[in-house]
Amino acid sequence: MGKILDEDLIYEILSVVEEIPEGKVASYGQIARLIGRDKNSRLVGKVLGMAEFYGKYPCHRVVNHAGRTAPGWREQKMLLEDEGVGFKANGCVDMKQHQWEE
Known part of the structure; x- marks a missing residue:
């Protein structure tokens, strides 16, 4: 994984994801900001892509800043x-209605 992505960082990201309430979503960038890594939204996505190896987390509640779901994950x-x-009609989450206000 390298020095950037260690177990502590993985669990820090996943602990934020775990806090997203049912019926709400957060963006990758929002999670990155919450852990003090404003410019690491792609890192958040990478961690979520392997979250199944660390337990059961509500990763389906994380979308991009525009509300678009993860490509290739139809169940989301x-x-x-x-x-x-x-x-919305364009297939994106209505972020004004459903974004988590942490």
Whole structure:
């Protein structure tokens, strides 16, 4: 993983993800800001891509800044809809309604 991505950082990211309430979403950048790494939203995405190896976390509640779900993960939209998250006509999460205010 290298020096940038260590176990402590992984669990720091995942602990923030764990706090996102049902029916809300957070952006990768929002999580990066919360851990004090404003410019590391891609790092957050990388960690979430391997989160299954660290336990069960609600990674489906993380979208990009515009509300777009992860490419290639069709179940994400369904999981969010099951929690009451609304989507706009363009297929993106309605961030004004559903973004987590930490």
